[in-house]
Amino acid sequence: MAYRHVVGPRTHVFADLPTLMAKATPVRSGDRLAGIAADSAEEGMAARWCLADVPLRDILARPLIPYEDDDVTRLILDTHDAAAFAAVAHLTVGDFREFLLMASPETLTRLAPGITPEIAAAVSKIMRNQDLILVARKCRVVTRFRNTIGLPGRLAVRLQPNHPTDDAAGITASIIDGLSYGCGDAVIGLNPASDSVSTLSGLLHLFDDLIQRLAIPTQGCILTHVTTTIEAMNRGLPVDLVFQSIAGTQGANASFGVTLPILKEAHEAALALKRGTLGDNVMYFETGQGSALSAGQHHGIDQQTLEARAYAVARPFRPLLVNTVVGFIGPEYLYDGKEIIRAGLEDHFCGKLMGVPLGCDVCYTNHAEADQNDMDTLLTLLGAAGCNFIMGVPGADDVMLNYQSTSFHDSLYLREVLGLKRAPEFEAWLETIGLTDADGTLLPQGPSARLIAAAPGLAA
Amino acid sequence: MSGRDGSGEDPWASLARLTPARIGLGRVGSGLPTREVLRFGLAHAQARDAVHTPLDAEAVAAGIAELGFATLAVASAAPDRATYLRRPDLGRALSEDDRARLAAASGEPVDLAIVVADGLSARAVHEGAAGLLAAFQPHIAHASWRLAPVVVATQARVALGDGIGAALKARAVLMVIGERPGLSSPDSLGLYLTLNPRVGRSDAERNCISNVRPAGLSHDLAAYKLDWLLHQAFARGITGVNLKDGSGPALATAPASAALAETPSQKP
Numbered sequence: 001m002a003y004r005h006v007v008g009p010r011t012h013v014f015a016d017l018p019t020l021m022a023k024a025t026p027v028r029s030g031d032r033l034a035g036i037a038a039d040s041a042e043e044g045m046a047a048r049w050c051l052a053d054v055p056l057r058d059i060l061a062r063p064l065i066p067y068e069d070d071d072v073t074r075l076i077l078d079t080h081d082a083a084a085f086a087a088v089a090h091l092t093v094g095d096f097r098e099f100l101l102m103a104s105p106e107t108l109t110r111l112a113p114g115i116t117p118e119i120a121a122a123v124s125k126i127m128r129n130q131d132l133i134l135v136a137r138k139c140r141v142v143t144r145f146r147n148t149i150g151l152p153g154r155l156a157v158r159l160q161p162n163h164p165t166d167d168a169a170g171i172t173a174s175i176i177d178g179l180s181y182g183c184g185d186a187v188i189g190l191n192p193a194s195d196s197v198s199t200l201s202g203l204l205h206l207f208d209d210l211i212q213r214l215a216i217p218t219q220g221c222i223l224t225h226v227t228t229t230i231e232a233m234n235r236g237l238p239v240d241l242v243f244q245s246i247a248g249t250q251g252a253n254a255s256f257g258v259t260l261p262i263l264k265e266a267h268e269a270a271l272a273l274k275r276g277t278l279g280d281n282v283m284y285f286e287t288g289q290g291s292a293l294s295a296g297q298h299h300g301i302d303q304q305t306l307e308a309r310a311y312a313v314a315r316p317f318r319p320l321l322v323n324t325v326v327g328f329i330g331p332e333y334l335y336d337g338k339e340i341i342r343a344g345l346e347d348h349f350c351g352k353l354m355g356v357p358l359g360c361d362v363c364y365t366n367h368a369e370a371d372q373n374d375m376d377t378l379l380t381l382l383g384a385a386g387c388n389f390i391m392g393v394p395g396a397d398d399v400m401l402n403y404q405s406t407s408f409h410d411s412l413y414l415r416e417v418l419g420l421k422r423a424p425e426f427e428a429w430l431e432t433i434g435l436t437d438a439d440g441t442l443l444p445q446g447p448s449a450r451l452i453a454a455a456p457g458l459a460a
Numbered sequence: 461m462s463g464r465d466g467s468g469e470d471p472w473a474s475l476a477r478l479t480p481a482r483i484g485l486g487r488v489g490s491g492l493p494t495r496e497v498l499r500f501g502l503a504h505a506q507a508r509d510a511v512h513t514p515l516d517a518e519a520v521a522a523g524i525a526e527l528g529f530a531t532l533a534v535a536s537a538a539p540d541r542a543t544y545l546r547r548p549d550l551g552r553a554l555s556e557d558d559r560a561r562l563a564a565a566s567g568e569p570v571d572l573a574i575v576v577a578d579g580l581s582a583r584a585v586h587e588g589a590a591g592l593l594a595a596f597q598p599h600i601a602h603a604s605w606r607l608a609p610v611v612v613a614t615q616a617r618v619a620l621g622d623g624i625g626a627a628l629k630a631r632a633v634l635m636v637i638g639e640r641p642g643l644s645s646p647d648s649l650g651l652y653l654t655l656n657p658r659v660g661r662s663d664a665e666r667n668c669i670s671n672v673r674p675a676g677l678s679h680d681l682a683a684y685k686l687d688w689l690l691h692q693a694f695a696r697g698i699t700g701v702n703l704k705d706g707s708g709p710a711l712a713t714a715p716a717s718a719a720l721a722e723t724p725s726q727k728p
Contacts, residue, residue, distance in 0.1 A: 029546055163479055164645075164676045170479030177475065177483035193671060196705040225701055257664040257701035294548075295662065330640075332548050366507040366641050367545055367580055372500070395482025395492075395500065400671065402642030404504070407482075412490035452471055 001062075003054070005046040012046035018064045020054070021118075022302040023047035024125045026342055030290045030303045030333035037302075048126050052094030059093075059118050060085070065299045071250045071260055076116050076312045085114030093122045100135045100353075108139045112355030117248070117308035120350040124304070129342065132349040133385040139352035141388065143320045144279025145219045145240065147185055147425040149388055150357050155420040156389040157411045158323070158359070159184035162191050162400035166199055168206050172455050174394050175210060179451055181408035182436060185426035186321055186359065186389035187241060187284060189221040193400055200224055200232050208238035214433075214454050217425035219276075219320070221284050226258055226266045233269045240275050241284045241320060242266045248287075248309030251297030260313070267317045278425070281320035286361075287311070288325045289343050290333030303333060304343065308350040315356050321389060322356050324348070326378075327364035328403055337374030340364060344378045348387055359389030363405040372396065372404065376413075379406055383414045390414075412442070480644055480675060503643040510646040512541055514614075515578035515585060521612045523590035524576065527597060530609035532565060534558040534624065538615040551617035554624070562611075562627035571605040572690070573630035573657070577616035581638030584647045588673060589636055592649060595679035599687040618652050618666070625657030632693060633657040634686070639670065648673045651682060653689055655699040665700040667693075 003014040014020040022036040024047035031037035038044035060080070063073045088096055088111065100123065103111070124132060142150040149156045161174030171190060178184055188207060192199060200222055207220030219240040222229075226244040233239050244263060245256050253259060263283075270282040287310040292298040298306060307324070314322045324347035327340040334340045344360050351358030362378045364370035379390065396407035414420060421427055421440050430436040433450070437443055472484030485496045492500075521531040535558060538550035554562070576589045593610070600607060608628040613620055618635050625633030635652040642648070649672040654661055667689050672682045685705070693699045 033547065033549070161481070163481065164671045167479070170481070173475040173478040174481045174483055177472070177481075181487075194705060227701065228704065231704075255662040255664050330545075332546050335546070366504070366643070367511045371504060393481075394479075395485055395496070397482050397500070397503070397643040399480045399482075399642060399644050402640050402645055402648065404643065407492075409485070409487060409490065409492050412487070416490045452475065 003050045005050040007042060007046050012043055012050070014047060014050060017054075017059070017062050018301050020047055020051055021064070021122060021125065021305055022300075024051040025302045025304055026125070028303070028333070028339045028343065029331060029335040030293055033332055034293050034298060034300070034303070036300060051122060052092065052126050054093050054122070056091055056093065056096055056119055057089055059122055060116060064118055064301050064305065065249060072248060072253070072309055072313055075260065075316065076309070079316060080116060081113035083114070084111055087111055088114070093126060096123050097127055097131065101131065103138065105138045105140055108353070109355070112139070112353065115354050117312045117350065117354065118305060120353045121305040121308040124346050124349055127349070129345050129381070132345040133381060136349040136352045137384065137386040139386070141352055141355055141357040143281040143357045145276040145281055145320050146278055147217045147423040148278065149186060149320065149423055151424070152386065153419070153421060154423060155383060155387065155411070155414060156186035156359070156423050157183040157392040158186040158321070158389055159188045160190070160391050160393045160398065160405070161188065162393070162398050164193055164400050166193050166203065168202065171203070172206065172210065176451050176455050177394055178392050178408050179216070180435065181392070181412060182422060182430050182440070182442060183392035183408045183411055184216065184218050185423040187219050187221050189223055189243070189284070191223045191401055195224050195228055197228060197231055197235070200228060201235070201237055204232060204237045204239060210455060214451070215429070217423075217429050223284070223286075226262055230266050230269060233273065238275070239270060239273065241282055242270045243284045243286070245286045245291075246310050246313045247291040247295070247297075248306035248313065249292050249297045249299060252292035252295045253313070255295035255297060263317060281318055283314070283317045283319035284321045284323070285314045285319050286323045286325050287314075287347070288329050289347065290329045293333065294329065304346055307347055308354070311351045311354050311356045311358070315354060319357060321359055322351060323359050323361055323389075324351070325361040325363060327368060327370060328361065330365050331368040334368070336369035337364070337371070337377070340368070340370055341374060341378045341381065345381060345385065348382060348385055352386075357388050360387055361391045361405055363391070363403055365403045375404070375406060379410055379414060380417065383418045383420060415440070500643070507641045507643055507646055510581055510583050510641045513582045514541070515582040517612050517614050520576060520585055520589060524593060524610050524612070527590065527594055529593065529607070532562070532609045532611045534562065534611055534613050536613065536615045536617070536620050541615070544615045548617050551615055552619040554620065559623070559627065562624060565609065566628045569629040569631070570608045571631050571694075572600070573608040573611065573621075573625045573628040573633045575611045575613055575616070575621045575624050575633060575635050577613040577620065577635060577637040579616060579618075579637035579650070580640040581646060581648065583641075584638035584649045584673065585636075587647050588649050588679070592636060592672060592679045592682060595683040596686060599683055603687070603691070605690075619661065621652065622654060622657045622661045623659050625654065626659065630657060631655065632690065632699070645671070645673060645676065648676060651686060653686065653693065653699050655693045655697070667699050667703055667705070
């Protein structure tokens with residue numbers, strides 16, 4: 001079915017819903033690369049006018065990728081909560097934006113299972129950045145493993161202690177550094193340079209020993225392929241969280257070497273370990289706009305909508321953390337700071353609206369037109385939007401993955417400016433060990449020596 | 461306040477020697493000391509410059525030829541750096557002229573085709589490619605692998621190797637490519653191994669050895685791991701996520717999802 005919008009003497013025609021959604025997307029290099037972006041600024045606005053009049057029911061009734069072709073579409077439609085959707089079923093996309101601006105946090109929580117990724121993406125396309133922030137701030141997605149993440153007024157940090165050769169002492173040094181800034185409540189999560197099971201075994205024991213020895217109310221994760229983590233669990237290694245990169249189409253997931261049944265197998269294996277003390281959210285997913293196009297598996301759908309579909313892949317597994325690694329993919333998908341900032345806000349909004357615990361790796365690469373000032377801007381906006389967690393990378397410079405993210409210091413900045421607290425259990429632990437005062441502020445003379453002494457293999 | 465925690469004895473100095481990561485930076489309230497802000501800014505400026513340095517393909521080919529390898533030069537379909545950065549599809553495709561030249565140059569089927577490519581850091585190739593091939597040369601001789609001429613490719617992405625390997629009738633293609641420069645690593649090579657190369661291979665079908673540079677994985681260790689992977693690939697008929705690196709702990713390899721030089725669609 002074609003969509004039309006008249007602007008003065010011109011009639012803009014959009015052949016079908018995927019075309020309309022793509023043309024209505026704020027411009028970014030990835031959609032241009034795919035050849036589906038609006039050809040002019042006016043066409044983009046005409047598409048947004050048109051999209052605002054589309055009933056949400058129509059979006060639900062017209063899957064962008066056919067049901068029979070794609071298991072992500074099947075997952076979305078088979079698990080859709082029609083009762084939750086009923087509250088907004090009569091609205092158009094434009095009405096839905098206004099509904100969201102007015103909705104209470106409780107209403108949004110009830111609504112989440114009724115929101116498909118396509119509906120979330122559609123409304124986001126006609127929302128300004130301030131709308132994305134305001135509505136996301138009202139969406140509460142709280143998860144638990146050994147602490148509580150996502151409570152209002154709180155922000156967690158993934159401590160990311162990557163090392164180019166997985167050196168245990170080097171990794172431990174970065175962890176101690178991060179802990180001394182009060183980081184690590186989301187997860188202590190390492191991207192290993194090697195995917196060998198023997199390396200993984202050593203790292204899993206290192207993390208488990210450290211967390212137990214210091215009695216840190218947090219969880220560890222070695223971010224390796226899900227099949228490797230399954231093998232680790234089969235060998236009885238101490239796995240807290242299962243990690244996997246996921247995308248919004250079956251084909252893109254296949255290019256990552258992952259399927260829904262594999263994720264289900266990993267989820268069940270991790271649940272059976274019962275290692276969470278406060279809750280059983282055991283999955284950690286990462287996503288990012290452009291991954292499906294990069295894999296040649298985008299079906300002509302815009303990258304922002306496909307990103308929201310990745311959250312639908314995550315949702316049934318009740319993850320502890322879902323992280324949009326927003327600027328990692330490079331300038332062919334998000335060209336500059338402006339596009340990265342917009343994408344970060346869209347991803348966070350769509351995830352939260354769908355009831356998924358979104359955090360953001362606020363980041364960029366050296367071949368993108370962006371710098372640390374752009375990251376300061378996005379970081380501040382996401383703090384205002386109630387983002388569940390961010391990354392803490394030493395000095396914001398990841399020496400293994402070769403990109404820039406946010407630093408331990410950046411989290412202190414955000415806490416000071418916006419008054420954001422850590423996960424409550426972690427905050428209490430920091431005070432217990434004498435690192436912070438009762439208010440969560442770092443004390444000038446922190447217990448560096450004690451942290452170092454307690455770290456395996458570092459005591460001088 | 462420049463010392464961490466403002467104390468006299470700084471335990472962070474000894475910790476900082478354990479990792480190239482930026483730890484023990486000190487803090488001023490919630491912020492960084494001025495010197496660290498400026499140090500970071502300078503590193504970013506240098507990395508930005510590195511991305512835009514062109515590959516000196518002739519000099520690279522000459523260095524490889526000195527080792528006794530035959531060489532060929534090709535260019536991708538991306539005409540310049542600006543286009544290359546926005547159009548990865550062009551960086552994965554051979555120019556028409558080169559497709560024909562490779563087809564004409566191919567002879568009998570070979571075991572391995574090696575491609576040396578600029579990727580996102582020509583500096584990494586200038587400084588490391590010949591040394592890596594020199595370290596790998598004895599492994600090739602020992603295994604008696606038949607080799608195609610080494611191809612030096614400009615404005616290239618990882619998948620450019622698939623078409624090259626297919627044109628040269630190779631059982632496997634090894635892509636030696638400049639990785640995306642990090643602030644502390646403008647000189648890192650990535651090695652991507654793909655069995656039965658043909659246009660359309662996915663990244664899940666490759667194995668990657670990343671961070672090959674003086675301060676990372678040495679040429680000798682990289683060559684050793686490559687030798688292990690290649691023997692396994694030929695014996696088991698696979699590369700990619702189903703071929704786990706079992707060559708030893710604490711060495712830097714990753715599945716091709718690392719893909720720093722090519723399609724970093726996931727943070728592995």
